[in-house]
Amino acid sequence: MVQALNAALSDAMEADDKVVVFGEDVGRLGGVFRVTEGLQARFGPERCFDVPLAESSIVGAAIGMALRGFRPVPEIQFDGFTYPAFDQIVTNLAKYRSRSGGLISMPVTIRVPSFGAIGSAEHHSESTESYWVHTAGLKVVVPSGPADAYSLLLGSIECDDPVLFLEPKRQYWVRDEVERGGNREPLGKAVVRRSGSTATVVTYGNLVATAMEAASLAAAEEGWELEVIDLRTLVPLDFETVAASVAATGHCIVLHEAPRTLGMGAEIAARVQEELFWNLEAPVLRVTGFDTPYPPARLERDWLPGVDRLLDAVERSLSYEHA
Amino acid sequence: MVQALNAALSDAMEADDKVVVFGEDVGRLGGVFRVTEGLQARFGPERCFDVPLAESSIVGAAIGMALRGFRPVPEIQFDGFTYPAFDQIVTNLAKYRSRSGGLISMPVTIRVPSFGAIGSAEHHSESTESYWVHTAGLKVVVPSGPADAYSLLLGSIECDDPVLFLEPKRQYWVRDEVERGGNREPLGKAVVRRSGSTATVVTYGNLVATAMEAASLAAAEEGWELEVIDLRTLVPLDFETVAASVAATGHCIVLHEAPRTLGMGAEIAARVQEELFWNLEAPVLRVTGFDTPYPPARLERDWLPGVDRLLDAVERSLSYEHA
C-alpha cells in the first residue's frame, strides 16, 4: 500500500502544482513509512518539505495555504499525534467554510498512518475516526488496500472539503498491482467485498481483511454466506449499501478496532435499527476494541477484534431468540 | 445553579486542603460566570488562582499536581476551548492511571461551562461530550439543575478518576434551594425525573427541562405519560435505569443538543436495541442537533431540539408501524 499511496501523491502533484506535501520527516527522509519517498527529489523542497515538530502548526498552516488556493496534503506522523492538532482540525479546519459563509474552501487532506496491530509504542495505534466523524464539516476516508488507497487518496485530494485520510498501517506492506492513470474514487461509496445472504458484516480499514478471512472460514465450516461491506468512507456514509444488504440478510454485525462506546458501530447500529427495524431478525451487534486505552504491543492481539470474536457474534446473531 | 456550584467548590476546598481551583479569570474576577467568586478571597491565591491564557497548560499542570497528591479542579472557560487541551486530556489525563500500571490516580475535575442556548459567540455553545465519552479513562458528568450541580460536583471532586464536568450554562441563572452539608452524589446513577408508561425520553443537561415541559404538554394535550430520565453521568452510564424504563414502555427517544452523528443518542440506541430488542415497539429515535457547526446565535433556536421536535418524535414512535 505504501507504493500505491506514493504513486497517488506523485500523480496528484504532477497533475496540479497547487498540491503540496509536508509534515515531520516527510521530506529528506521520505516519511517514517516511506510514503513520501522521492517526492522532494522529484518536485523540489517547496512542494515536499519538513516542518518543525508541532502538529497544530501543520494543520494551522495548511488552513492558511488552502485559503490562498493551495491543496495541502500534510501528514501527521501517527494517529495519536493528531490530538495536538485537534483544536485546529475541529475549531478551524472543519468550520472555516461555514464561518466564511461558504466563501472559502478547505481542500486539505490530512494523511494519518492509523490503527493498530503493528506492535508499536503507546499512541502509535489509535483509532481516531469517531472524533472526526462526530465533527460536522470533516470527511473521513479509510482505505483497506492498495487499489483503494490510490484512488481514494486522489479522490480526497481533489475534494474541496477537508478530509481525514486514515491509512491502516498494518496494510502498508501489502503489495498489489495498482492501475495508475489518475482514476479517482469519489468519496461516499462503500463496496461489497463479498456477497452473501446469511448476515451482513460492516467494516473498514484493517478489519476488512479479518472479515474476509472470517467469511471464508464461515463458508467452509458453517455454510454461512457472509456479506462483507467495506465502508471506505465514514463521512459521507454510504448507508444505502448497508441498508440494501441488511434488508436482505436481516443480520448485521459491525466490526472495528476503536473502543466500543461511541465507536462507528454505535452510529451504524442506531441507523440500521431506525431504518430497518422490521427487517432485523436480531439486534445489530458490535465487535470492537474494548473501552480501555490501547494496550501495550504484547497484548494487542488479545485486545483487537479478530476472526473468532467476529464469528462468535455472527453465531449469536444467527441464533438470537426471544429472551 | 451558579450559587450551587460555588457552594460545592467552597465546601470541597474547606473539607480538603488538597483541592485547588484555577483557570483563566477564575481568581481575581471570580470567573466569567462568577462560579468561583469569593474563593480567592476566602482560600487565598495559592488555592484559587489565575493562569496564563493556555488551556493545554491548565490540564497539563493539573496532571502534575494530581501526581503529587492534589485534587485540582481547573476550569476551562468555555466548551469550545477544551479543544486546545484535547491532547492533554486524551493522551495524558485519561491514560495516566493505566500508563502507570495503576500506581497514579488522576483525581482531576475539569469544570466546563457548556452547551448552547445562551445567544453567545462562535465556540461558546459546543456539546463536547461525545469526544470524552468515546475516550477510555474519562468520566463525564452533566448536572441538569442546582441540587445535582452541588452534589455531583462534590462527588466528582471526591472521585479518584478524571471527570469532565460539563455545566449547562443555560441553567446558571436557575435558582433553587440547595441543601449543603457536603452530600455527595456517587457518579453513575441516573434519575427518573417524571414517571410514565407511554414512552421513555432519555436526556441530560439543558434538555431535561425541555423534556419535562414536553411531558407536561403531552400529558395535558395527548394523554401521553412520558417517562423522563436524566442520565446525569454519561460515563459511567446507568444503563439499568434506561433498560427498566424501556422494558416497560417499549418506546425510547434520546434527546441531546450535540450533532446527531455519533452523539450520545447513537450509543443509547445501539445499546437499547442490543439488550431490549424484543421489548421495542418502535426503533429508538434520536432528537438532536444537526450535523452542522453550531449556528450563529440568531439561529440557535431553530437549530436546537425543542419541545416540538421531541413531541414529533414521540408521535412517530407511538404511531410506528410495519413499513
Place this chain on the structure above:
Amino acid sequence: MDVLVADDLACVQLIDVDGSPSARSGLDPASALDRLPSLYETMVVTRELDDELVNLQRQGQLALFAPCRGQEAAQVGCAAALRDTDWMFPQYRELGCFLYRGVDPVGIGLLWRGASHGARGLVERAIAPVCISIGGQALHAVGAAMATRWLGDGGVTVAFIGDGATSEGDVHEALNLAAVTRAPCIFYVQNNHWAISTPVAEQLRAPSIAHKGIGYGMPAVRVDGNDVVACLLVVEQAAARARAGEGPTLVEAVTYRLGPHTTSDDPSRYRDDAEVHSWEARDPLARCRRFLEHAGRFDEAIERRARERAGSLRARLRAGVFDAPDPAPLELFDCVFSEPTDELLRQRAALASELEAG
C-alpha cells in the same frame, strides 16, 4: 558562568504623549505626513462606529460586542502600512483594520448581532474571518504567508494577536514555523495590557513581548501603539523586510483597552479607574490631531469630513443592523461541505418541515 539576560527595549515613538514630535526613534515621519489626515479620519470613524456598536448592544440589537476604544492608532496604523492585497488575520477586536480596508460596517454589526460567524465582507478584502478561538489565526497567517511566497505575488500577511494570546501554544508554533521558513509574515501583537481580567504582568514574565523574538531568531520591535505614525512606519519596515525575502518580524504595539473586554464585562471588578484615566490621557486620536496641528497640517475641514463620514456610516450601520431579519436557517446546511451530503439533505428536509409546521 554565562547566563543570558535581557536588555531593555525602548518603544519606537514618533508622536509624544502630548502630541509633539518625539525623538524616540530613528524614523522620519515626513513620509507619513501626507497620509496622516486620512489616517486620522479613519481613527475618528473607528471610534464613532465602536461607540455605535456599543449602543446597539445596549439596545438589545447585538448579542455581544468587543470594543476597540483606545486601540485605534495601533489598528489603523498597521492596516495603512499594507497593500490592499496583503492578507490580514484578525483576532476579533480589529474594527480599525476592517474600516481602513473599506469593509462595510453592517457585516461587522451582523456578526456581533449573532447573524453570522466570521463576518461578511472581510474575505473579499483579503481579511480572514474573525478567529474567536484565541491564537489559531497566527498559524493561518503563516500558512498564507508561505503560500504568498509560492505564488510570487510579493505579498505579506499579518497575524493580529493579543497580549493574552501570546501564551497559547499555537502562537509559539506560528512564530517558530515562520522563523524557520522565513515566511513573509508580520506578527502584530496589540499589547492592550489586559486579557479579560488578567494583566499582562501575569501573562508573561519577560521584560516585554518583543523580547520573545530572540527565542525565535526573529527581529522584534516595540512600538508606541497609541502613535499612529510610529505604527505605520514600523509595520512598513517589517513589510519591506518580508517582501525582500528577509522573513518575519514580531511587532509589539503597546496600547490600552479603554473599554470593557466585551459588553458583558465589568472591568471595575479587576482594574483601577486611575489606570484607565492615565491611558485616556494618551488617547491616540487627540495625539494624532495635536501632531497634525504642530505640523501645520490640521484644518477644521479634516475634522468635519471625518465626523461626516462617521455619521453617515453610523446611520448605515444602524439601518443595516437594527431589527435586521434573521438569515434563513436552512442555509446552515449549505456550507458545511462543498456539496451537502445525503445525510445533510435529509436533516435539511426535516428542519424545513419543522419550520413549515411552525
Place this chain on the structure above:
Amino acid sequence: MDVLVADDLACVQLIDVDGSPSARSGLDPASALDRLPSLYETMVVTRELDDELVNLQRQGQLALFAPCRGQEAAQVGCAAALRDTDWMFPQYRELGCFLYRGVDPVGIGLLWRGASHGARGLVERAIAPVCISIGGQALHAVGAAMATRWLGDGGVTVAFIGDGATSEGDVHEALNLAAVTRAPCIFYVQNNHWAISTPVAEQLRAPSIAHKGIGYGMPAVRVDGNDVVACLLVVEQAAARARAGEGPTLVEAVTYRLGPHTTSDDPSRYRDDAEVHSWEARDPLARCRRFLEHAGRFDEAIERRARERAGSLRARLRAGVFDAPDPAPLELFDCVFSEPTDELLRQRAALASELEAG
C-alpha cells in the same frame, strides 16, 4: 530604531574535549571530584545496558528501542544533581537518569518489549512514566513543581525535553507557566542535534535553544552536554535557585545522538558519517575517564567495578526480559479507573470467556 538582537552564548564546560580541565566556566569542579568515579561508573553501566537493549531488540525480544548512546553525561550529570525525591519527567530516552536513580533495568526492558506502557519501577523512584507523545511532560513537570512548593518539601522537578520537542506548543506553555508562577522547575533540553531526520537548524532559528529563556524572563544556560561535571554543576545551581524560591531555569545541554533515533531508524538516510565521527571523538565516557586520570583520581579498580556492575545488570536485564511471559490481558480492565465500571466488567468477562475458549 531599537531592534532586539541576540548575544552569543558560550557553553559552560569544565572538561575539555580532550579531557583536560576547561576554562570555559566560572564554576569550580572541586566539589564534584569525589563523586566523579561514581558518575563515571553509571555512565559505563548506561552505555552497556543501552547496547544490551539494542541487542535484545535485534534478537526480536523488544518491539523497539530508542538508544541514548552519546547522551550519557547529559543524563547522568543531571540526575546526579538532584535529590532522590525530586521528580523527574522523562521524554523516553533517559536511560542514564533511570539507572542513576537505581531503577531496575528489567522494567525498562519490558517497556520496550511492549509488555507495559510507562515502565514499571519509575514512579516508585520519583520518575514519571515515559511520555512518548512529545512535549506533554513539560507541563506535568510544572504542575508537579507548583505542588512541590505547596507541599513545602523543598523539592524541584525536572522536565526532560528534546531539541525537537521545543517546537511543540506544550513546551512553550510550560515555560511560560513556570516563569509566571516561579515554579521550582528545571527545563532540561538535551539538544542532541536531531529529531528523527530533522536537524536542529531546521527546528528553530534562534542562535541557541537557551536564547528562548529571554522570551520567558527565565535564566538560561548552555552547557556542554558531553561534560558530566558541567552538567552536574549547572543543574545543581539551577536546583539551588529553584529551592531558594527564585523560580525556573532553562538548561540546554548540547550533546549528540550517536545511534539511530530508534532501532527502526536508519540514520544514514539523512546524516553524514563524518558528523557522527566528529561527535564520537567527543565521547562523554572517554572524556570523563581522561579527566579523572588528569586529576589523579583514576585507578583500574574504578573501571573494573563499573564493568562488573554493568555485566551483572546486563545479565539481570536479559534474564528478566528474554522470552518474558506476557502480562495478563484481563488486567487491562483494572486500571482504567479506580474501580472498573459495570460496562468494563462486562467487557472483561467477555474477553475472559474468549480467552478460555482459546
